[in-house]
Amino acid sequence: GAVVSQHPSWVICKSGTSVKIECRSLDFQATTMFWYRQFPKQSLMLMATSNEGSKATYEQGVEKDKFLINHASLTLSTLTVTSAHPEDSSFYICSALPGTSGSRLDTDTQYFGPGTRLTVL
Amino acid sequence: EDQVTQSPEALRLQEGESSSLNCSYTVSGLRGLFWYRQDPGKGPEFLFTLYSAGEEKEKERLKATLTKKESFLHITAPKPEDSATYLCAVHDSWGKLQFGAGTQVVVTP
Numbered sequence: 001g002a003v004v005s006q007h008p009s010w011v012i013c014k015s016g017t018s019v020k021i022e023c024r025s026l027d028f029q030a031t032t033m034f035w036y037r038q039f040p041k042q043s044l045m046l047m048a049t050s051n052e053g054s055k056a057t058y059e060q061g062v063e064k065d066k067f068l069i070n071h072a073s074l075t076l077s078t079l080t081v082t083s084a085h086p087e088d089s090s091f092y093i094c095s096a097l098p099g100t101s102g103s104r105l106d107t108d109t110q111y112f113g114p115g116t117r118l119t120v121l
Numbered sequence: 122e123d124q125v126t127q128s129p130e131a132l133r134l135q136e137g138e139s140s141s142l143n144c145s146y147t148v149s150g151l152r153g154l155f156w157y158r159q160d161p162g163k164g165p166e167f168l169f170t171l172y173s174a175g176e177e178k179e180k181e182r183l184k185a186t187l188t189k190k191e192s193f194l195h196i197t198a199p200k201p202e203d204s205a206t207y208l209c210a211v212h213d214s215w216g217k218l219q220f221g222a223g224t225q226v227v228v229t230p
Contacts, residue, residue, distance in 0.1 A: 112164035
């Protein structure tokens, strides 16, 4: 149990284009999902928190107009990197927090997806 | 200020050579201490959640323990497939997950 998927696993795009990354909780419902960014040899950096049906909360220094987050359902959140530039190249990872209703999982534990490698040329 | 410190930064072990990783933390009101394993190019894989001092959890060759100020991840008789970066994290005062820098473990045959 507690499987989180991301799609795509890697993407290469040209500077100026937009890229959408999907995060799905496959076997549980997630009222809250998180988006992280990880640079080489560094730990995870939280970008934003998204709750189903409401606007995402962005961390200080993260441009909300560049990184659009939509938490459309209890199992799907998307991150769209708009007008991507080479400096946006990174490893993006999502996580999901199980909801409290009838969950067999620990509701305080974040379960992570496999990550998406974005390269902007 | 909430803080998570992991040591050592890197650990090189021979297969079968047991060792421990340390995670010391300062946080107002612990709401859970989490251990994850991360392989290169992949997302963190959940290992354990600990909530109170004295709590212990085991999974195969791994055992996690918790005191009021730190947590240990013991690796017993490691195998090469245990090579990974081990991440420790706590919920900070804002309810967000705060990670340590990780311990990179390499187990050689």
